[in-house]
Amino acid sequence: MKNKTLWITQTAVLVALIVVIQAFTASFGNTFITGSFVNLILILGVGLIGLWGGLSVALLSPIFAFFFKIGPTMWQLILCIAIGNAVLVLVWWFVLGTHGYNQYPRLVGATIAGAIAKALTLYLLIVKFMVPLILQLPEPQATVVSATFSYPQLVTALLGGAMAVILMPQLRRILKIKLEM
Template sequence: MNISKETQNMITAALLLTLAVMIQILGKSIPQINQLFVGPIVNAVLLLAVYFSSVRWAMLIGVLTPLLAFFTGVLASPMAPFIPFIALGNFLYVLIFSFFRKQRFGESIGVLTASLVKFLFLYFSATILIDLIAIGIPQPVKEKLAVSMGLPQFITAVLGGAIAIALYKMLKRRISSI
């Protein structure tokens, strides 16, 4: 059977998206470790999509993961107005990593730069931007949002990037030896 490269990319992206959603749902059942468990894996999935599908598919996964988290009940309904910010943070993470990844030391620089930009964007959005555009998130939710969109975002993005790079290198060696 002859399957086009774009079809293969789409199938791989669909499998990675399914993995991300399943991890989000699993993480909801373990709330004590949710962000530190789910965050790195979802970020790893985003970068694995860059490697194995394409930047375009990875960006789509980045936009869909917060939406699907909301629709599956993983993301609380008071957080719904923040979904576009999370999606854009994921989009930036993928875009910046993909820009650096093929340069010398690019994967490491890409992960660090993408993680920093994602963190800064999400923290700025959670602490300043949502008040400027008055999107109506209740104050207690804003306070929790500011904490969860702070330093934990940088940590989970860096960890996810490290996981993705390690998995990619292992899988690349394994696939090339077949």
């Protein structure tokens, strides 16, 4: 029971942290700043809490962002963003497992693979599927949504991963984290 309570608390703290970061950085109007920090928190979630904590943060954060009117205001995109976040978390988990968080080559590999996988997922789901087939937005709005979910997703996932490469080993050492899942 103690471990489950700790897991719920840690997950809730990371979801709250993402919402606060999104709310604070949204005022800058810069997708690169907001997205990079969101991706950092997603990666820290999987690295500090584990797969299920990371996935929970990945899936819940776009829901809270939508309700707090942070980021895209189209409810149809929530699931796509959640899937993109989950892909990032899953790639990090599969590349690093429970033991690769102190190995810089594996951390760099997770950063690159995770960024490509997330960007490709969001591009296919939103730019190639949602915008033309489901949303049927007017051209100016379709262009803006498509631009947001194309190369900026790769850049922000790479930046978030780069910050995680720097922070993850130190945080895991300080917090004495040993994932055994």
